Amino acid sequence: MFWKETKGLKELNPSSKIAITLFLLIAGIGYLLGFFNILLSYSPVDQEPGLSLRDIQISFYGARETTILEASIDGTMKEHFQSDAEYRATKDWLAGGASEEGLAALEPIFESSCNTCHSADAQVAGVVTETYADVEPLLAQDTGKSISRLVSISHTHVLAILPLIFLLVFIFSFTAFKEKVKTVVMALAFLTILLDVGSWWLAKISPAAATMVIIGGSSLAVAFAVLILGSLYDMYVKRT
Ligand code: HEC
Structure with a gap:
């Protein structure tokens, strides 16, 4: 050339x-x-271990059968929970309709596991998990x-x-x-x-x-x- x-x-x-x-x-x-x-x-x-087509589909197209929040805690955010019980409690809250009162009960979990990165100040990845108003947009369909x-x-x-x-x-x-x-x-x-x-x-x-x-x-x-x-x-x- x-x-x-x-x-x-x-x-x-x-x-x-x-x-x-x-x-x-x-x-x-x-x-x-x-x-x-x-x-x-x-x-x-x-x-699941290893890079699969499913990983790519969830990342780009989204896990459309679920919400942004659920997809995140079933994925890379799962490891941030202090215990499996905390993860379960959050899953149960989501399955039960994700009410505002329900989130109030989960407050300590989000406080210790999520808000270190997803506070209004830090806003890692543009995500905030401090109040119900912050979390509500994450209850929409996950579109990747x-x-x-x-x-x-x-x-x-x-x-x-x-x-x-x-x-x-x-x-x-x-x-x-x-x-x-x-x-x-x-x-x-x-x-x-x-x-x-x-x-x-x-x-x-x-x-x-x-x-x-x-x-x-x-x-x-x-x-x-x-x-x-x-x-x-x-x-x-x-x-x-
Ligand atoms: C150590 C910092 C850290 C902690 C703690 C953390 N996250 Fe995240 N979170 C990130 C980063 C970095 C991203 C962006 C990269 C990614 O999606 O993996 C992110 C992305 C997200 C997203 C957006 C995913 C998307 O598809 O747009 C959600 C929702 C989320 N986190 C929820 C949570 C929840 C719920 C917890 C608590 C169980 C949590 N995070 C704990 C760092 C953190």
Whole structure:
């Protein structure tokens, strides 16, 4: 792409080789950390071990058969209860119609388990659980990620990944692979960003698109692997 007649990364000065090798390795480690972060934050959503389609469906499309509050305490918020009895009591209150008087009785539970993060001051994730008026909006149907949250994560994701993919593509452009191979690899690398982020929006619209989130995420992983390993191969192994 960038250089008409590249001799390949093998011809670089030793100093450049060291710098680029370290950059590629650290970019790869950074990607793996991001990947494990996603696994760890999405796996507990359905309270079953491992990342499943159900985790993705609940996260994006929502657990539509239940409420935002119930989905949260059956998912990642469950661990914040001090005991299983507290969790049970909250479940019973929800099953019994979630009345205001009922919540008053649960006050100490919310005080010690939830309000540390969901106070009017802290408002972690925009959620407050202090009074019945705060909790009432959480009794609505769970429709997964809100549009504003999706816009927010799409925006940060694209802005973080795009420059990184560009730098990896830039380095890859110096390799001595055939021009056709490079064209395909580079174009697909950029397209995987759209596939990855676009899949979240599809999964918000339809639970059937949860598989697309796996495909989108995996395609980005493949792009990282091909760009990093391809460049390293060109630098240290390939004969020109
Ligand atoms: C240590 C901090 C912390 C505590 C304690 C905590 N939460 Fe959360 N809560 C979070 C964070 C962070 C998020 C956003 C990320 C997520 O959804 O996992 C969140 C999100 C939520 C959401 C929104 C979920 C959605 O789909 O939008 C609800 C509802 C919620 N919490 C309820 C609770 C309840 C009820 C408790 C008490 C049992 C509780 N939280 C305890 C940190 C906390």
